[in-house]
Amino acid sequence: MLRTIRIKDLSLVRGERRLFSGLDLQVSAGQAVALTGRNGAGKTSLLRAVAGLLRPSEGIISFDGEAGPLEAEVARSDGLHLVGHHDGLKSTRSAWEELLFQARWTGGSEASARDAATRLDLDRLLELEVRRLSAGQRRRVALARLLASPRSLWLLDEPMAPLDAGHREGFGALMAEHLRGGGMVLAAVHDPLPVPCDVVEVGG
Numbered sequence: 268m269l270r271t272i273r274i275k276d277l278s279l280v281r282g283e284r285r286l287f288s289g290l291d292l293q294v295s296a297g298q299a300v301a302l303t304g305r306n307g308a309g310k311t312s313l314l315r316a317v318a319g320l321l322r323p324s325e326g327i328i329s330f331d332g333e334a335g336p337l338e339a340e341v342a343r344s345d346g347l348h349l350v351g352h353h354d355g356l357k358s359t360r361s362a363w364e365e366l367l368f369q370a371r372w373t374g375g376s377e378a379s380a381r382d383a384a385t386r387l388d389l390d391r392l393l394e395l396e397v398r399r400l401s402a403g404q405r406r407r408v409a410l411a412r413l414l415a416s417p418r419s420l421w422l423l424d425e426p427m428a429p430l431d432a433g434h435r436e437g438f439g440a441l442m443a444e445h446l447r448g449g450g451m452v453l454a455a456v457h458d459p460l461p462v463p464c465d466v467v468e469v470g471g
């Protein structure tokens with residue numbers, strides 16, 4: 268199980284532009300880190316680099332499990348979930364088909380997908396096609412994946428932006444539970460995270 272992620276002296280370049288350099292960051296079991304910074308600072312890019320979708324121009328991203336260092340590929344394939352701005356849901360599937368497909372793809376079961384749907388208050392929406400859901404409802408389907416196939420590290424890109432107040436509170440409680448169980452959260456945010464966290468400014 269993934270227990271720690273360390274980022275050392277990281278630089279990211281997109282196109283012609285250096286977004287930031289010399290970034291150091293560590294997230295350990297039970298810890299949440301909020302990434303803040305102006306629009307375009309590189310928060311999303313950093314999350315994508317941690318997920319292995321962008322190659323840093325300099326620096327190291329390393330992962331440790333309970334028994335020591337993990338291969339990055341293994342850590343990423345079993346140890347993390349990325350929930351981005353675009354939710355990553357197929358619009359013509361029903362919410363349930365999409366949640367079940369994604370849960371199974373990442374090692375979850377039908378029972379865990381059902382439970383995740385209930386915990387994200389999706390039971391009444393499961394028969395609807397994704398394209399018929401509101402932005403907040405779609406985001407809750409995307410967030411349900413975090414529970415349907417549990418992984419230690421949640422990489423979240425403005426996870427609560429489209430959620431109403433009640434569902435923000437509900438997701439805050441789910442994040443707190445994940446942290447109590449030894450999970451980790453690394454989240455790009457413009458609003459405060461509703462759990463105790465360290466704050467790292469990107470591109471400051």
Ligand SMILES: Nc1ncnc2c1ncn2[C@@H]1O[C@H](COP(=O)(O)OP(=O)(O)OP(=O)(O)O)[C@@H](O)[C@H]1O
Pocket residue numbers: 281282283286304305306307308309310311312313455
């Ligand atoms: N494929 C790309 N090619 C070139 N530049 C890109 C590419 N993708 C993103 N960028 C640029 O990289 C910069 C960082 O973008 P990123 O989405 O990481 O910022 P952010 O801190 O998450 O911003 P926001 O707060 O607006 O979500 C932006 O200036 C963006 O235009």
